Amino acid sequence: MSQKIEISGYNAIPEEPQETLSMNPKKFALWLFIVSIIMIFAAMSSAYIVRKGDGNWLEFELPQVFWTSSVIILLSSITMQWAHHSAKKDNLGMLKISMVITFLLGVAFIIAQYMGWQDLQHRQIWLGGATSNPAGSFLYIMTGLHIFHLVTGIVFLLLVLIATFRDEIHAKAMNRMDMCTTYWHFLDFLWVYLFIFLLINH
């Protein structure tokens, strides 16, 4: 390792430059994407609060089914973690089962959110049009944006699911599984945040 170099008659062992600090670039990039998604929702939340402060704000109850969807998505986080754990333990049968359940819970969440929208429509709370109010419009858009990101999460989940069926995910190949789990937990966290935010500020 410490080979000698000879420069202008000067004998020395070259100083060892330090290895730079680094983590897996893809995981790191995922975190950066998460940061920018957080900024989208931070902008929405602050717009919501600023607009609400101006008055002329329609007061209405949030759809009850949002409670159900919250439970669903929390459950899906647990199954996701379970999948992650199974992959780490090389328990591939369990991995496939828990991934499929997570996927189904993700779809169920979207259906529940859709039912929430239908509930709003029954109560004449519209996205747009002459009788709409920004209070309702914000609700549709914020939940809609979350669903959009959840769909990207489901696509990611499906890709990893396919990979598990090809036996590409196991204790020694956890990268994709790690990232998928991180993203899924983030989406769960994002919904919990949105729900609490809306409960407090609706």
Next chain:
Amino acid sequence: MATANLDIHDGAHAHSHDHDHEHEHHELGFIRSYVFSEDHKVIAKQYLITGLIWAFIGGFLSILFRIQLGFPEAKLFWLKPLLGGWIDDSGKLDANFYLALVTMHGTIMVFFVLTAGLSGTFSNYLIPLQVGARDMASGFMNMLSFWFFFLSSVLMFGSLFLSTGPAGGGWTVYPPLSAVKTANPGSEMGMTLWLVSMAFFIVSQLLGGVNYVTTVINLRTRGMSFSRLPLTVWAFFITAIIGLLSFPVLFSAALLLIFDREFHTSFFLSDLYVAGQALDNRGGSPILFQHLFWFLGHPEVYIVLLPALGITSEIIATNSRKPIFGYRAMIVSMLAIMVLSFIVWAHHMFVTGMNPFLGSIFMFLTLIIAVPSAVKAFNYITTLWRGNIVFTPAMLFSIGLVSLFISGGLTGVALGNSAIDIQLHDTYFVVAHFHLVMGSASFFGMMAGVYHWFPKMFGRMMDEKLGYVHFWMTFIGVYMVFFPMHYIGIAGFPRRYYSFTNFDFSKSFTDLNMFISIAAIVTFSSQLIFAFNFFYSIFKGRKAPQNPWHSTTLEWTAPVNPGHGNWVGEIPTVYRWPYDYSKPGAQEDFIPQTVPYAATPESNLPHEIDDEELYTDTPEVKSAH
């Protein structure tokens, strides 16, 4: 040590690994190596060429509206072949099209030229080469980033040819003008395309920014600690972070605007009458849009400027043959600018009726930005001070940037006072301010970068003489164009007005306006010298040596025409900071970052020898000292 390095490297390049394999076995086809390339150097050139084309388009649009402002009586029939119906039967430029021209000029210059063309080119080109990486963290995402930008460009360019014209609400697209389709012809399809195009642009910026930040943090070569990063890389790094935090906010604003336009929501609209008809939008707030927009908009001006400042730091140090003055102060002031840039946005909104107390808070925060900005300006001057200056065209453009940054920054301090801003807001004074400090300064940074790194990019030199002519015409030109605007602005003339001659108070400015327009035409024409020099030199320029400017940074240790992977063999290791120019006692007036201290006993400073002893523990070495 070596194995650890390998491991990390494999992890880091797990993705590009398969590609490397393909390279070894067969040459990539034309499409994969020049069109859908994943090589950061090719992507950088794609950004550069697209950015330059946009610069000429954007500049040309400004000449069109300068003709209107400078020669309001002129008959413009000769423009009919180009503009068709936008020249009316009496030979005058259509007033709505005038607004569209101003809007497109601003959008193109701010986003496509000075954000994508500047950061896209130099972050892509220099980050891997200067931190010692084979490529960006994800070549694929990098390629996507360019093609999203390209798609966004195509949409924006297409909007120029709509029969209703492109967007006409100003580059800041304030509602209600932008939200109500009947407000202005440009608010129809033109505005829709603007919004879709910007949405793609934001995606492109996020993909790029994620890559830049990841690469700087994770792919530095051995020894390249943060305190040894060139200031260029620091600047690109900070710029990318600002972008990641602010572009998503613009995305939210654009999204809400799209809903207001297409789905009849009322986020930004309330109680409006258009042509005597009441609109049914209730309860929105146009001011809300301004908050969201400027939360991006102000950081955006630094996204545009910081890369240019980083490029300037590098070029001024190299060509003064001196270490940059205050390396750490430069980094700290960039970090300060990053933080402050997020909390000053409301200085664009002093006259929106906001609470005057809130106004004074934003005024206070705004004026604080002058401190780190001044630190940077002083550091450039002190670096130049008593330097052994080599006046290459790149150096001239860098010095020009410092000049423009100071003269434009001073007027910023005036505008930052909320009371003075009541008079000056939305006048030509603001136009003068930001064209000097942002437009011209960043453009000079871009030109400096092109002249300086051209040999690395294309393996050939640009012609110096033409470079000098280009510099002096541009430098004198931009002052001729933008300096007189201060006076027009102080007199109170608003920006974005179609005609000066309609008002008594501004009629007296006809001569000055004519002068500005002529100066603008001359300055614009002199860019053709650059275009010729650029394209001619790519094919016919003098062959470049490996390190033409005797620079210390890593990119000059790569081959003259680096291939995919940048260095043949091992990636170089870094032993010192990048500014060892004219070090007392050294044999040459620069010591590349790859030279260990052990090889330069004649010029090591006491603490550097200490450093070295930390690394070496054999007594044999100590006795050698």
